[in-house]
Amino acid sequence: MSLAPDTLERIARARADLRMGLPVVLTDAGTGALVISAETLTPARLEAITALPGRAELTLTARRAETLKARPYDVDLARIPLPDGATQDWIRALADPADDLVHPMKGPLVAAREGSAQIHRVALKLAKSARLLPAVLVLGVADPMRFAHESDLTLLPAGPTSALLEEASTMQSVVSARLPLAVSEAGRLHVFRPEDGGEEHYAMEIGQPPRDKPVLARLHSACFTGDVMGSLKCDCGPQLRGALTQMGAEGAGVLLYLNQEGRGIGLANKMRAYSLQDQGFDTVEANHRLGFEDDERDFRLGAELLQRMGFASVRLLTNNPRKIAMMEKAGIAVTERVPLKVGENPFNQAYLATKARKSGHLL
Numbered sequence: 001m002s003l004a005p006d007t008l009e010r011i012a013r014a015r016a017d018l019r020m021g022l023p024v025v026l027t028d029a030g031t032g033a034l035v036i037s038a039e040t041l042t043p044a045r046l047e048a049i050t051a052l053p054g055r056a057e058l059t060l061t062a063r064r065a066e067t068l069k070a071r072p073y074d075v076d077l078a079r080i081p082l083p084d085g086a087t088q089d090w091i092r093a094l095a096d097p098a099d100d101l102v103h104p105m106k107g108p109l110v111a112a113r114e115g116s117a118q119i120h121r122v123a124l125k126l127a128k129s130a131r132l133l134p135a136v137l138v139l140g141v142a143d144p145m146r147f148a149h150e151s152d153l154t155l156l157p158a159g160p161t162s163a164l165l166e167e168a169s170t171m172q173s174v175v176s177a178r179l180p181l182a183v184s185e186a187g188r189l190h191v192f193r194p195e196d197g198g199e200e201h202y203a204m205e206i207g208q209p210p211r212d213k214p215v216l217a218r219l220h221s222a223c224f225t226g227d228v229m230g231s232l233k234c235d236c237g238p239q240l241r242g243a244l245t246q247m248g249a250e251g252a253g254v255l256l257y258l259n260q261e262g263r264g265i266g267l268a269n270k271m272r273a274y275s276l277q278d279q280g281f282d283t284v285e286a287n288h289r290l291g292f293e294d295d296e297r298d299f300r301l302g303a304e305l306l307q308r309m310g311f312a313s314v315r316l317l318t319n320n321p322r323k324i325a326m327m328e329k330a331g332i333a334v335t336e337r338v339p340l341k342v343g344e345n346p347f348n349q350a351y352l353a354t355k356a357r358k359s360g361h362l363l
C-alpha cells in the first residue's frame, strides 16, 4: 500500500489548510485553479495571488449573491472578477454580511458568465465542510500539478472531491464506557470517529434497549450555547435534558449527540448568524445572508450510528419532520414521533415560531 494520502485524506488536509489561510489546488478536466478562503485570507497572501498571471474570481453562493445583488449566472453561485486594487477589506465585506447594513452599497457587482464553474462549486463545498464562510477566491493556474508541487500545496481532483463530500462518511466505533448520569445510573457513552477526518460524534445509551424493538431515540445536534451555556435564544438545552430525563424514566433509550453545531455551519458562523439576528433578521434569513442554506445538516449520519449500534427502528423524540423523513430514507423505521416541546421562553419565542412557519416544525 502506498504511504501517500488518498483523496479522502487530502480533503481532510485541505480543510485544515483553508482554515489556516493556505491555498489548495483543485483540478478538473485538464484545468486547475488555486483556491483560498475569503475569511482567512491575509493581505500578504492576497498580494502573492494578485502577482500571479490571470484574474482571481471571488466566488459566492447564490444565497449571498442575492443579498449583494450580483447575478448568479452559474445558478447556485456567482463569480465576481476581482477588481484591480481590491483589498482584503473589500473581499471580506463581500464574504461577511456583518456590516451589510452599515455599508449597503458594495457594487454594482458584475458576475462572470464565461468559463466553467465546476472548480468554484467544489471549492465552496470544501469551505462549508471546513465550517468557514462559503466564500473563496479562485485563480486559474496553467500547470496545476507543478504549481501545487512547487508551493507545497494540497492538490485535489474536483470531481472525486465533490463526490466524497456528498457521501456520508463511514463511522468507526472508537470506544464505549460506562457513564452513570443523574437521570440514570445505567448510562454508557459510545464515541464514533468518521473516516473522513471530520468531527467525532457520540451516542449516549441509557439502559440496555433491546435491538429488535423500536428504541426511544433523539438525534441531538450540538449547541454549545444552549447545551453548555444555558442560552435562552434556543430550546436545545431543555430538549437535551428533557430527552435524557424521559429515557431515564423509561429505563432505556439512545441519544445521539451529533457535532453539527449551528445546523451544520459551525459555532463561528452561528455567532455571525446571531449578530445578524440582533440586526432584525430571523434564523433562516440570517443563514441565507451568510451564504448558507436554512439547514446544512446531514442526518444520514444519525441513521448510520443507529444501524452500527444494531437498531433498525426508533420512537423519535423530535418536532422536526425533516429528521423523520431522512431517517426513513436512510433505512431506519420511525414507528412513532414523540413530541419534545420544552424550554419555551420570551427570548426564543420568535425563533421557535420561525422554525414552525419556515422550516415546518410541528408544534
Ligand SMILES: Nc1nc2c(ncn2[C@@H]2O[C@H](COP(=O)(O)OP(=O)(O)OP(=O)(O)O)[C@@H](O)[C@H]2O)c(=O)[nH]1
Pocket (backbone or CB within 6 Å): 219, 220, 221, 222, 223, 224, 233, 234, 236, 239, 260, 261, 262, 263, 264, 265, 270, 273, 274, 283, 287, 317, 318, 319, 320, 323, 355, 361
Ligand atoms: N444556524 C443556526 N443554528 C442554530 C440557531 N439556533 C440554534 N441553532 C442550532 O440548531 C440546532 C438545533 O438542533 P435540534 O435540537 O436538532 O433541533 P431541530 O432541528 O429544531 O429539531 P428537533 O429539536 O428535533 O425538533 C443546533 O445545532 C443549534 O446549534 C440559529 O439561530 N442559527
Ligand SMILES: [Zn+2]
Pocket (backbone or CB within 6 Å): 223, 225, 226, 227, 234, 235, 236, 237
Ligand atoms: Zn441551541
